Amino acid sequence: MPCQPFPDRLRRKLIKTVATAWLSIPCYPLLYSVQAMAATPTSQTRRILWLFQRLTGVKRFNHRFIQQLLVAVKHEPSGTDHLHRVLSKLAPEPLDNDMAQLPIDIGVLDDGERWFVQHLLISLMTGIYFHEQRGNFTLSYRYALMHDALQDIRPIPGTCQQHFGFWQHPPAQ
């Protein structure tokens, strides 16, 4: 049966918007936060994870996956800038746990920021980083949320985790 290649129309459309919003902000603080994330999370790292939780509903992320994602973001021409801008609008200090349960108000985002939020979400969910200049690449297969966070309803495709015939029954909920 035929397979379909992955559609990345949106990526191409939105990346044009972003190109116009480039600002050169130093990358060092972001890299520092990421490196420090495992030990004592910096305020920025906590804000990032808080935002990811707000977007996806997932509370725990694979550390290495997130680290790779943030390194890739840092290599985007305006990635660090966008991250700062999006964090300041969607994850302002002090972090409010009640707010984590609320949908984001996309009205506060400009086009470039909107693109960036979608870009982060697609990366988190699919584990694939879409990058016009460097080419698209896989950050993680295993920890992509479309696999990892849905394991309770569907084994990670391509891995043998269950017994023959389990598919006759609904997942244990």
Add this chain to the structure above:
Amino acid sequence: MTMSDADVLIIGAGVAGSLLACELQQAGFRVHLLEAGGAYNRQQALHSYRQAWNRNFQSAWPDWPWTSVPHLEEPEHYYGKQPLPGYRPAFIKGEGGTTRVWTGMTPRFLPEDFRLYSHYGVGRDWPLDYQQLEPWYVQAEHRLGVAGNSNQDQGSPRSAPYPMPEIPLTYAELWMANKLKKHGIQLISSPAARNSRQWQQRPPCCGSNTCTPVCPSGARYDAGVDVQRAKSLGVRVSLQHVVWKLEHQDRYIVAVHAKKPDGVSQRYTAKCIVLACNSIETPRLLLMSATETYPRGLANSSDQVGRNLMDHVFLRYRFATPEAVWSGRGPQAVGHFLHGRYGAFRRRYAAAKLFVSNDADVMSQTTHMLNDPANWYQAVERLRHSISHSAALGAEIETLPTSDNRLHLDAQRRDPLGLPLPRIDYAISEYSERGEKHWHEELLRIIALLGGTPLKVKRSLSAHHPCGTTRMGDSPRDSVVNADGQCHDHPNLYIVGGSVFPTIGTANPTLTIAALSLRLAAHLKAVLTGKSS
């Protein structure tokens, strides 16, 4: 320089070639198997698939710099430009051939499929009938390891049970079957070359849902199994050998010429030559071997080489379900509907195999969902809902042989070894168009009976089942090979594969290819021992 002197030279190490090689070698003949591609490794394929950003079946199995295959994303490179929607069946080259990526569905043809003209006045009859092929179906089911329900009448009478019990329907299919029963629609487990228990040192299926492109456990058969077996039996297997010319003396094929990746050509001889290169590459090779004596190519006095190209028109509907049905758990395809494949309607429009697709299509569901900012919140829960509340139904619709649907050699485009690439003319007949319209409506009717809401439809002229390009028949005037697969024009040249099918029916082709291969093996054993001509 002339190399080797085998009894039988087989070109192509897919299921057709490797099964044949094992049979003949085991019977004491010297067999040489030539394969254009290289060696494959399943674990490596799994790794490449996971690493690729555009996960399709070609990201699992690499192609090779010295020979071309049709790419899913750039099919024009191999087939050239075609009017839309284009007909571009995919296949891969290497040890085990295209079964490395197949889904493993193995229904038999129906008896009527061999007598389409006699029963319905359309298409053609095969020069052999179901009864003649039936014992070979039994053997093929054992060789591939087919799981199926032996007590269920699927329209193809059986003389022996399936080697393994059937793969159970998924929860979504059981839900559908239950709802559809009262409307007289029956959904059954399709026979599949997937283990429902340990079989020939391969484990039972664990439901990992990547049958295409790669089965992590080896529960699904691929012909890599038989290439390994051929090697252990003593078959000489030469990978990275692209056969580009057959050499004839009078009517006999006396040698084949194969290029290695460095372009150096070697000549190999044998008493008997078998082409098992698939329905695209077999006619390509025959056309490339044209000489002054045979200016239209070898085996082509009928002018049928490359013509009568057929496939199944492919339709797939994704739809939202009114309750959670949890698609995407278990094998990618399990059940099909009993109706659609036979009936008097075949006089007027094409038959179809209607099936349930259990590929949750998670990647496109995810990206589609994230196009809407309303879903940028609790995205995982939303994805969970859309995956659990959707399912897909499909149809593979029969096409008829027509001489205008054909493959030629392109005068301009060449592969890396300088060999001409194919070009294809393809359109579906009004008969198939009527069938498509009918089965499209039938899918929508079933979706409505299930209380579903259609979400999106995918259509393709190819289900990757190309057939018919060197068809079999009794008459050398309108066919290329006889019922044994022997070329009418060249007594020691044989063809095996979907290319010899005179009509395509609605069954996926590979089990029938395997049955024909085993039948040819029996014939060649008799020929080579002088018991037959």
